[in-house]
Amino acid sequence: MMKKKKKKEDRAYSKKRSKIIVKQNEKEIIWEPNSGNDLKLRAITESLQILSPEGKIEARKVPEITNERLLSAYRNMLLTRMLDERLVSLQRQGRLGTYVACSGQEASQIGCVMALSQKDWIFPMYRDTGMIIEMGVPLETLLNRLFGNSQDDALGRDLPNLYGWKRYRIASFAAPIASHVPLAVGFALAAKIRGDDLVTLTTFGDGATSSGEFHSAMNFAGVFKAPTVFVCENNQYAISVPVERQTASSSIAIKAAAYGFGGVRVDGNDLFAVYSTVKDAVNKARKESLPTLVECVTYRLQSHSTADDWKRYRSAEEVERWRHLDPLKRLRLYMQNVRKIWSEEKEVKLREELEGTLSSTISKAAAIPPPEMKTMFEDVYSEMPWNLKEGLEELEELEK
Numbered sequence: 001m002m003k004k005k006k007k008k009e010d011r012a013y014s015k016k017r018s019k020i021i022v023k024q025n026e027k028e029i030i031w032e033p034n035s036g037n038d039l040k041l042r043a044i045t046e047s048l049q050i051l052s053p054e055g056k057i058e059a060r061k062v063p064e065i066t067n068e069r070l071l072s073a074y075r076n077m078l079l080t081r082m083l084d085e086r087l088v089s090l091q092r093q094g095r096l097g098t099y100v101a102c103s104g105q106e107a108s109q110i111g112c113v114m115a116l117s118q119k120d121w122i123f124p125m126y127r128d129t130g131m132i133i134e135m136g137v138p139l140e141t142l143l144n145r146l147f148g149n150s151q152d153d154a155l156g157r158d159l160p161n162l163y164g165w166k167r168y169r170i171a172s173f174a175a176p177i178a179s180h181v182p183l184a185v186g187f188a189l190a191a192k193i194r195g196d197d198l199v200t201l202t203t204f205g206d207g208a209t210s211s212g213e214f215h216s217a218m219n220f221a222g223v224f225k226a227p228t229v230f231v232c233e234n235n236q237y238a239i240s241v242p243v244e245r246q247t248a249s250s251s252i253a254i255k256a257a258a259y260g261f262g263g264v265r266v267d268g269n270d271l272f273a274v275y276s277t278v279k280d281a282v283n284k285a286r287k288e289s290l291p292t293l294v295e296c297v298t299y300r301l302q303s304h305s306t307a308d309d310w311k312r313y314r315s316a317e318e319v320e321r322w323r324h325l326d327p328l329k330r331l332r333l334y335m336q337n338v339r340k341i342w343s344e345e346k347e348v349k350l351r352e353e354l355e356g357t358l359s360s361t362i363s364k365a366a367a368i369p370p371p372e373m374k375t376m377f378e379d380v381y382s383e384m385p386w387n388l389k390e391g392l393e394e395l396e397e398l399e400k
């Protein structure tokens, strides 16, 4: 009897074998479901995958990406990971206010931007350092923002991870979750009315899908046919709340059906799956003015932010399992073993180069003084009102 039951379970696993079995030191680890309704397990087994965790091609349709483009994407993924680690450490040393890390989500973020054209805009979330880098924001500009120094375009007035640069086609956003999602739809519709040939892409987390803004934006986009690509970076948690407490739907992608357009779920740690799916969605938006929802199944390897400790709500084993699905590792293996354009030596050399660039750029940004205090009274009104003038005068007295 026991034997029979075991066999049945084996069959269930082996049905999607390549998707749920990961290898660690030659040993196979099976992803055990916690319950009959384990959304995390289903999310991995039922998403589009092109590149396996071992760096092998799993699907027939492989996107056409030149070696040059692939190397540049990998470089930005590694830069994002190394920058992330440095920033968390700087915050721990008390040299940076706060930081929201994105380690583990690099393929989702960089794959999205690779699919865009030079005219398209992004409406990102706070965790999208990889997108900011792939959009071409120089490291100096990004670090000045994070340090909030006097060279920061926002003069240190915003939270470090709340980015926004018009010249890089990155819309600024606010801290309330999903408040930027309807703006991506409005911007796309305005562009459509004006005849501008552009698509907007907005990213948000799994937690954001419980907000009213997510649903009204999706509804509006469906009814008025907005050229918008919605990308949910489903990293399994909204701070400490796991995705299975966020929704009773079988996936996040399925929610698109209620608004009359397509939803696709992809392995968010697979650069090829993200890139090709988002590229199709961008083409659909550009050619047919139709929205798409893409769910990237991924995982946040670090804490929610530097004000959080993941050990309070998830096990080390769970984090370890996801480490084997690392987006960088699988791309590196593919470049090395399939395309033959990468090697251990190249990896060491690139890491050394990026280490050097990061050290010098961080030292430079850290040494730039903070904005002058008086700047907080400026830039709001064309003519300063009496109450601000009074505040400024008081400050000048104090500074004498």
Ligand SMILES: Cc1ncc(C[n+]2csc(CCOP(=O)(O)OP(=O)(O)O)c2C)c(N)n1
Pocket: 127, 175, 176, 177, 204, 205, 206, 207, 208, 209, 233, 235, 237, 238, 239, 304
């Ligand atoms: C409207 C609103 N409610 C609550 C918060 C507090 N908060 C900040 S981040 C966060 C979790 C969001 O999770 P998710 O959307 O999955 O994105 P992730 O941080 O996992 O990338 C919450 C609840 C907020 N900023 N805004």
Ligand SMILES: [Mg+2]
Pocket: 205, 206, 207, 233, 234, 235, 236, 237, 238, 239
């Ligand atoms: Mg989340």
